[in-house]
Amino acid sequence: MKKKFLILALASLLGTGAFAQNRGQREYKIIINDADSVTNADVDAKLKAAFFQVYPGFAQADGYRTKRNVELDFVTDETPTIKARAGEIKVNSEWVKNKSQKKIEKELFTALSKNWVSYSKEKHKGYTLTLISKDPNLDPVVRKKLIKTYFEIYPTLVKTFNNKSTNNVLFVVDTAYKAVAEASGNRILFSAGYMKAHPTDIDVVTHETMHIVQGYGYSAGPVWLTEGIADYVRYKYGVDNVGSKWSLPAYNDKQSYKNSYRITARFFAWLEQNVKPGLIATLDQQLRAHQYTEQSWAALTGKTVEQLWEDYSKEPQKVTLTYSSK
Numbered sequence: 001m002k003k004k005f006l007i008l009a010l011a012s013l014l015g016t017g018a019f020a021q022n023r024g025q026r027e028y029k030i031i032i033n034d035a036d037s038v039t040n041a042d043v044d045a046k047l048k049a050a051f052f053q054v055y056p057g058f059a060q061a062d063g064y065r066t067k068r069n070v071e072l073d074f075v076t077d078e079t080p081t082i083k084a085r086a087g088e089i090k091v092n093s094e095w096v097k098n099k100s101q102k103k104i105e106k107e108l109f110t111a112l113s114k115n116w117v118s119y120s121k122e123k124h125k126g127y128t129l130t131l132i133s134k135d136p137n138l139d140p141v142v143r144k145k146l147i148k149t150y151f152e153i154y155p156t157l158v159k160t161f162n163n164k165s166t167n168n169v170l171f172v173v174d175t176a177y178k179a180v181a182e183a184s185g186n187r188i189l190f191s192a193g194y195m196k197a198h199p200t201d202i203d204v205v206t207h208e209t210m211h212i213v214q215g216y217g218y219s220a221g222p223v224w225l226t227e228g229i230a231d232y233v234r235y236k237y238g239v240d241n242v243g244s245k246w247s248l249p250a251y252n253d254k255q256s257y258k259n260s261y262r263i264t265a266r267f268f269a270w271l272e273q274n275v276k277p278g279l280i281a282t283l284d285q286q287l288r289a290h291q292y293t294e295q296s297w298a299a300l301t302g303k304t305v306e307q308l309w310e311d312y313s314k315e316p317q318k319v320t321l322t323y324s325s326k
Helices: 002-015 041-062 101-113 140-161 192-197 204-214 223-237 261-274 279-288 296-301 305-314
Strands: 029-033 069-075 082-085 088-092 118-124 127-133 168-174 181-184 187-191
Touching: 029 041, 041 069, 041 101, 041 127, 041 168, 082 101, 118 140, 127 140, 140 168, 140 204, 140 223, 140 279, 168 192, 181 204, 187 192, 187 204, 204 223, 204 279, 223 261, 223 279, 261 279, 261 305, 279 296, 296 305
Parallel strands: 029 069, 069 088, 127 168, 168 187
Antiparallel strands: 082 088, 118 127, 181 187
C-alpha cells in the first residue's frame, strides 16, 4: 500500500509538470537503440513522447546533476515492463507492443520512482512542500525539522519580501551533492552528508528559501550582495541559530563587504541599526526589479558602499546582535 501511494504521488507530481517548468525538449536527448526502427516506428514514437513527458520532471525532482542524455534499449529478460534510472531506460520489447503512450508513461513513472528512498508531499495554509530523499540513512528527526522549518519560516519570508514567490517548494536530500545546499527555481538541494554531520543546522532552510524568495534571475546584482542578504535574513528570521551554533563573525581589518555570507550579513545588521532601517529590504526589491546599481547605496543613504564600510570599520561594535533559539 505504501509503495502504491508513492507511485501514485509520483505520477501526480511529474504529470502536472510542476517541476519541469522552463525545461524544454531541447535540453534533453534520448537515443533509442532499435535495430528494427522502421518496423517499430510507432513504438519508438510513443517511447520518445513518453520520455519527454516524464523524464524532464524526474530530472528536475531527482537531484544534483541528473543526466539529461538518455539511452533506451529494448530487452527481453532484464525487466517484465520498464526499468529506468538517470541516463538509462530498459524496455521489455514484448511488453511494449501495442501499449498506449499513457500506459508507457505510467510505467515509466513507476520505474523512476524506485530511484528514490522516500517521497512526501505536505500542504499547510496555502503552502506546499514536496520532500524527496535519496538517502536511506536520513535521520527521521532531521527530516521532520526540515519540513517544520519550511512551514514556519517560508510563509513569513514570502509575506515580508516577495508575495509573488511560489507557494510550492521542492526539497531534495541528495547523496551525490557534496556542498551544503543550493536553491534553483523552486527546488532546494541538501547534501545528505552535510545534514548527517550537522543535524542541528536547520536554518540552512532559512537561507536557501530566502534565495527562492529573492528570485532575482540573472545579472541582477553581485553575488556578495545576494548571499549577504540571504545570511542577514537567516540572522534576523532564523528559527534556531543558537542551536545551529551559527553566529555573525566579529569584525577584523582583513574583512571586506564583498566577503559575502556572514561577514556581509553583520555589516548589513550594522547598517540597519545605525544608518537606515529597512535598507536591506529596499535593496532586495531593487535587485528583484533589476533596478540595483552601485549608485543605489548613495541614493538610499547618501554614501557609497565603500564609505559605509569605512564607517562600519570605525565602530563595528556599535550593533546589538540577538540570535534565535529554541
